[in-house]
Amino acid sequence: MKIATWNVNSVRTRLTHITDWLSEHPVDVLCLQETKVVDPDFPLEAIQSVGYRAAISGQKSYNGVAMLSQQPLQNISSGFTPIVGAAAVGDLDDQKRVLSGQLDDVRIVNLYVPNGSAVGSEKYAYKMRWLTVLKTYLEKLLADHDALLVCGDFNIALEDRDIHDPQGKETHIMSSPQEREMLTDVLSVGLKDAFRKFTTDGGHFSWWDYRAAAFRRNRGWRIDHHYLSSKLYDRVKSCVIDIEPRGLEKPSDHTPVIVEL
DNA sequence: ATGGCCTGTTACACAGGA
Numbered sequence: 001m002k003i004a005t006w007n008v009n010s011v012r013t014r015l016t017h018i019t020d021w022l023s024e025h026p027v028d029v030l031c032l033q034e035t036k037v038v039d040p041d042f043p044l045e046a047i048q049s050v051g052y053r054a055a056i057s058g059q060k061s062y063n064g065v066a067m068l069s070q071q072p073l074q075n076i077s078s079g080f081t082p083i084v085g086a087a088a089v090g091d092l093d094d095q096k097r098v099l100s101g102q103l104d105d106v107r108i109v110n111l112y113v114p115n116g117s118a119v120g121s122e123k124y125a126y127k128m129r130w131l132t133v134l135k136t137y138l139e140k141l142l143a144d145h146d147a148l149l150v151c152g153d154f155n156i157a158l159e160d161r162d163i164h165d166p167q168g169k170e171t172h173i174m175s176s177p178q179e180r181e182m183l184t185d186v187l188s189v190g191l192k193d194a195f196r197k198f199t200t201d202g203g204h205f206s207w208w209d210y211r212a213a214a215f216r217r218n219r220g221w222r223i224d225h226h227y228l229s230s231k232l233y234d235r236v237k238s239c240v241i242d243i244e245p246r247g248l249e250k251p252s253d254h255t256p257v258i259v260e261l
Numbered sequence: 262a263t264g265g266c267c268t269g270t271t272a273c274a275c276a277g278g279a
Contacts, residue, residue, distance in 0.1 A: 009278085010268055034278085036269070061269050062277070115278055123277090155279070174279065209279070210266035221279080253267075253279080 001261045002027040003108060005151040005224055006245075007207070007254035011035040011066065014252055015043050017245055018068075019050045025242070026051075027258060028070055029103060031110035033153045035064035042066065057096045065099040065110050065152075073101030073108075080137050092130055100141070106232070106261065107145035109138070111152035119176045127155070128182055135186045142190055148229040149261075150191060153207075153254065155223055156183045158193070161202035162222035174223060191227035194239035194259050206241055207254045215246050226259045235261055 004027045008014040011032060022030060030052070035042070039058050047054050047068055057078040058064035067073060077083065077100045079093035097112040111134070116127035142148055156179050160166040169175035187193075195204070205220025214220065226239055237260045246255040 013268070034268095117277080117279085153279095172279095207279070212265050214265095223279080250267090 001103065001106065002258055003029045003031070003106075003149060003151065003226070003261070004256045004258040005031045005033070005110070005153070005226065006256040007033040007112070007153040007224060007252060009034050009036075009252040009254065011037055011064075012041075012043055013250070015046050017248055017251065019046055021245055021256065022050050022052060022068070025256075025258070026070070029073070029101075029108060030068040030256075031099075031108070031151055032066040032068065033064075033097075033110070033112035035066050036061060037064060055099060055101055057099045059096045063095045063097055063112055065096060065112050067099055067101055067108070067110050069101075069103065071103060073103055075107075076101040080133055083140050084133060084136050088133060088136060092133055097130075098137070102145075105147045107141060107148045109141065109148070109150040109152075111150065111154065113153060113155045115155050116173050116179070118173055119171055119178075124173070128178070131182045131186055135189060138186065138191070139189045142229060146229055146231045148191070149232055149259070150227045151225065151257070151259075153223060154183065154225050156180065157221045157223050158183060162205075164203075164205065164219040164221070174221060187227060190229055192230070192233045194226040194228050194233065194236050195222070195241075195257070197233065197236060198239055204241055206257055208246060210253050224254055224257050226257060228259075232261060237261065
């Protein structure tokens with residue numbers, strides 16, 4: 001089984017990149033983030049034309065997640081609320097960032113973690129609050145599903161080897177010590193990084209800034225991840241980053257990351 | 262040289278991204 005994650009920065013603008021990629025890489029499930037479209041306007045026909053169906057949770061202009069799959073997913077759930085209850089979630093499900101579904105025995109969670117804007121900002125506090133609820137959400141899911149895969153755009157690079165240049169990391173969004181501690185705490189529920197099972201060196205990234213020729217110079221960050229429960233971590237065969245779509249005309253600033261179970 | 266870009270919006274500059 002192959003599962004991929006890709007922040008496409010607008011599903012409509014990136015539609016041919018997505019359908020071309022699926023035709024060349026027929027993964028079982030492709031998890032998308034930042035679809036930036038309300039559900040009635042999701043480009044379903046184009047997705048269906050390459051043999052996929054879509055579970056979607058979108059909103060206008062911002063955020064939005066989708067799961068494209070060849071076979072129908074089971075037990076699709078959107079947001080934190082169905083798992084942890086409305087009281088714990090508050091307003092956090094107003095932004096569409098969480099989608100989950102099951103394929104065979106594998107429970108898949110697709111996440112678009114808040115960016116956080118700048119360390120210490122209001123959006124940064126929102127990111128921390130969101131991650132606190134995420135931990136509860138994953139704890140509850142793990143209690144019912146020992147084969148759990150949590151993927152998406154985490155907007156956090158956990159280690160210095162995940163950044164082209166760790167200088168200034170203490171105050172930079174995505175690498176501040178508080179963010180790293182918070183994500184480490186979330187993963188302590190029982191999840192491990194699939195990519196680091198196979199690749200230990202630096203220089204491997206999933207996002208490059210549009211500015212300053214960052215991709216050409218490989219000045220990137222590894223912020224898109226697949227985290228696996230112990231059962232799946234033992235079973236995972238590969239985890240690779242496909243940098244090719246980042247080099248296309250008018251690309252997303254992120255590129256797909258693929259696991260094979 | 263510490264900035265450079267991109268997307269969507271009842272847009273015509275701005276918010277948000279990372």
